[in-house]
Amino acid sequence: MTASVLVRPATADDVAGLVELERLCFDDPWSEGSVAGELAAPDRHVRIALGQDGDAVLGWSSTQVVADTADLLRVAVHPGARRGGIGRVLVDELLRTAATAGAERVLLEVAAGNTAAQVLYAGTGFREIHRRRAYYADGGDALVMERVLS
Ligand SMILES: CC(C)(COP(=O)(O)OP(=O)(O)OC[C@H]1O[C@@H](n2cnc3c(N)ncnc32)[C@H](O)[C@@H]1OP(=O)(O)O)[C@@H](O)C(=O)NCCC(=O)NCCS
Numbered sequence: 001m002t003a004s005v006l007v008r009p010a011t012a013d014d015v016a017g018l019v020e021l022e023r024l025c026f027d028d029p030w031s032e033g034s035v036a037g038e039l040a041a042p043d044r045h046v047r048i049a050l051g052q053d054g055d056a057v058l059g060w061s062s063t064q065v066v067a068d069t070a071d072l073l074r075v076a077v078h079p080g081a082r083r084g085g086i087g088r089v090l091v092d093e094l095l096r097t098a099a100t101a102g103a104e105r106v107l108l109e110v111a112a113g114n115t116a117a118q119v120l121y122a123g124t125g126f127r128e129i130h131r132r133r134a135y136y137a138d139g140g141d142a143l144v145m146e147r148v149l150s
Pocket residue numbers: 001025026075076077078081082083084085086087088089109110111114115116117119120121123
């Protein structure tokens with residue numbers, strides 16, 4: 001299913017909505033300061049996904065582009081809106097944005113136990129290039145994945 005969703009660059013006015021989304025999506029959500037920092041950093045490309053009413057915050061992503069390499073720092077979809085294609089819309093959008101900004105590849109780290117994210121990434125052309133053992137505080141491994149941009 002393709003999601004009915006509006007994706008646009010996030011602004012400082014979106015911080016409160018994104019902080020609430022973080023709280024719903026992660027055990028270790030980013031703080032208001034961290035989210036605001038993403039929006040302020042000049043090398044970041046932050047996108048927000050909104051419902052058709054333009055109000056409900058359904059997802060977001062933040063990507064850093066430095067020279068020829070982009071890093072996907074965050075992607076999350078509201079728990080009530082998952083499996084509707086929004087994650088894929090956000091990843092496709094950031095791939096376009098990274099390429100436009102001059103990146104030749106996109107890197108990310110994902111918990112080895114995060115099947116949903118890994119399947120999403122594999123379906124958008126990422127492949128595992130490395131495993132960082134005991135990378136997370138709980139002792140879990142991280143997979144490093146790469147998407148080459150053509
Ligand atoms: C990972 C996440 C962003 C996916 O968002 P989403 O909007 O549900 O993803 P989509 O609906 O676009 O799914 C695209 C594909 O990914 C795969 N996928 C998504 N969720 C899945 C799940 N729970 N189990 C298996 N595959 C899954 C499927 O192949 C899916 O396509 P399909 O629904 O046609 O089968 C979402 O689960 C999320 O926010 N998780 C919590 C935050 C997080 O872990 N972020 C990533 C940190 S690295």
